[in-house]
Structure formats: C-alpha cells, structure tokens
Amino acid sequence: MAVTDRAGTATQTRQTRQAQQAQGKTGAGVGVLLALLATVVWSGSFVATRGMADSVPPVQAVFWRWVVAAVAVTPFAVRQAWRQRALIRRHLGYTALATLFGVALYNTLVHQAGLTTSASNMGMIMAASPVVMAVYSRVGGERLGARRTFGMLLAALGVLLLVGHGSPDLDFATGDLWMFAAALSFATYSALLKRKPAELGGLAFLLTTFVLGTLMLAPAYAVSVTVQGGFALTPGTGGMLLYVGVMSSAVAFFAWNKAVSVIGAARAGVVYHLQPVCVAGLGLLLLGERTGPAELGCMALILGGVSLGARR
Numbered sequence: 001m002a003v004t005d006r007a008g009t010a011t012q013t014r015q016t017r018q019a020q021q022a023q024g025k026t027g028a029g030v031g032v033l034l035a036l037l038a039t040v041v042w043s044g045s046f047v048a049t050r051g052m053a054d055s056v057p058p059v060q061a062v063f064w065r066w067v068v069a070a071v072a073v074t075p076f077a078v079r080q081a082w083r084q085r086a087l088i089r090r091h092l093g094y095t096a097l098a099t100l101f102g103v104a105l106y107n108t109l110v111h112q113a114g115l116t117t118s119a120s121n122m123g124m125i126m127a128a129s130p131v132v133m134a135v136y137s138r139v140g141g142e143r144l145g146a147r148r149t150f151g152m153l154l155a156a157l158g159v160l161l162l163v164g165h166g167s168p169d170l171d172f173a174t175g176d177l178w179m180f181a182a183a184l185s186f187a188t189y190s191a192l193l194k195r196k197p198a199e200l201g202g203l204a205f206l207l208t209t210f211v212l213g214t215l216m217l218a219p220a221y222a223v224s225v226t227v228q229g230g231f232a233l234t235p236g237t238g239g240m241l242l243y244v245g246v247m248s249s250a251v252a253f254f255a256w257n258k259a260v261s262v263i264g265a266a267r268a269g270v271v272y273h274l275q276p277v278c279v280a281g282l283g284l285l286l287l288g289e290r291t292g293p294a295e296l297g298c299m300a301l302i303l304g305g306v307s308l309g310a311r312r
Helices: 002-052 059-082 085-090 092-113 120-126 129-140 146-163 173-195 202-228 235-263 265-272 275-287 293-309
Strands: none
Touching: 002 085, 002 092, 002 120, 002 235, 002 265, 002 275, 059 085, 059 092, 059 202, 059 235, 085 202, 085 293, 092 120, 092 173, 120 173, 120 275, 129 146, 129 173, 129 265, 146 265, 146 293, 173 235, 173 265, 202 235, 235 265
C-alpha cells in the first residue's frame, strides 16, 4: 500500500512539473508575441514621427501624443487607478523616474532625431537598445545563456552593419546621435520595469506614467509654442498624432510592459531587434526610402539573431 502511495505521489509530482513547464512555455510564447506587437507598432511610430518632422515641432508632437494616450487609456484604467491611489502615491518616486526615461525623454529624443535622420536609421539605431537592456539585466543577476548572448551579438552586428550600409565604417548624422540617446533612455526604462511593484496594476501604472509625462512636458510645450508658434492641425498631422497617441503609446506600451514582466527585459530586447526590418519595410512603402542588397543581408543577420535569442 505504501509503495502504491509513493508511486502515485511521484506520478502526481511529475505531472505537476510537466504542467508547470507547459504553462511556462505558453507564458513565454505570449510574452514574445506581446514584445513583437509592441515592436511592430513602434516601427510605424518612427515613420509617423518622420512624417511629422516638417510640420509639428518635436516637443509639441510629444506633448499631444501623451494627451491623446492618456485620453485613450483612461476608460480602461481609471477604476484601477482610483482603487490603487494609495499605492500610486506610495510609489510615486519610482513611477516618476520610469516616466522620465520612458515617456518624457525617450519620445522627445525620438521626435528630435526625426528632424535630421531617416525613419530607417531611427529604427536601426533603436535596435541597439537591447544590448544595453542585456547589460542591465546581467548586472541585476539575470543569466543570459550562451545562445541568447550569441543571438543578441549577431543581431547587434547586423544593426551596426546596417547603419554603416554594409561597412563597419559608421558615419552618423546629428539625428543618429539623438537616436542613440533615445536608445539609452528606452533601455533604462525597460530595466526599471523589472522593479515595478507587483501589487501596482499595469493599467494604473500606464495611466499614471502618461499623466505624469504630460505634466513633465507641459513647461517645454509652453516654451515651444511661445518661441516656435503652434502647428496647423490637418487630416495628415491629426491622423499621425492619433496613431502615435493610441497605438504607439497606449497599445504598444501596455504590450511592452506586460512582455517585460513575463519574459524579462533582455529577452524582450532580442525581439526588439526586429524593429529595423519593420521600419525599413514601412519606410519603403510610405516614405519611399530605398533598401538595397547590403541592407537586406544585414536584416538577415538581425532576423537570425532574433530567432536564436528569443528561444529558451
């Protein structure tokens, strides 16, 4: 009888372990898909940013982006945010720091870069941010593994060659340097996400960062309007502001934050390397930015690195 009980217990333990492993794989798969969704949507954001560069001053574009984002997410998040108002006040310092890097600085730098570099270059350079994410994760004690590290390095090599048009000799425009600063800011935000208090709901956190980001940008917005004047709201600029506000802010940030919480910043960052491929395709279709054989070869390196690094 005891032998039978032990055998039954061992079988149950094995089945429980298998179920946990299957659940872990399913969760990881969902995390990768969420990171991919955010990456594709943000790729369109770079094209929209480049399209607005000649008509909407950068700070004004970013300010209205977050106004639109806050309005879009409020119906879904306001109840949770109200219930957790005490938690939000308790963790306001952390939330403000995440907002500074992920909402205020990152997007302002991206829109500033759009004045003097192409949408393709913006996407290519932003794909360097996962390298910084991986460094942060390693410093924080996360083991990356040989395959993920090799995949990340392979994808990073593809990015560098892509920026250099197939050559290791890199020639950066002013906008390219702004994008490197944006990549560092976004990587810092992604690293901070791992420290988000578990009890703070994702929607409440998202709405709080959008509102704080708008408040942070308000003084710079007032100065920009005073010095540069406003902009004409046309169907084109209105459509692009709606896209970057609803899709690239509300939808993409929610998907990215969830992905990082499920699979970690380093692994989500590997998926983010797909961004140059997406941006180049959209840039060709919508802005007429050409992609040659050298760029296609570099994209193959990026895709290969992503496929290696995204696996467990």
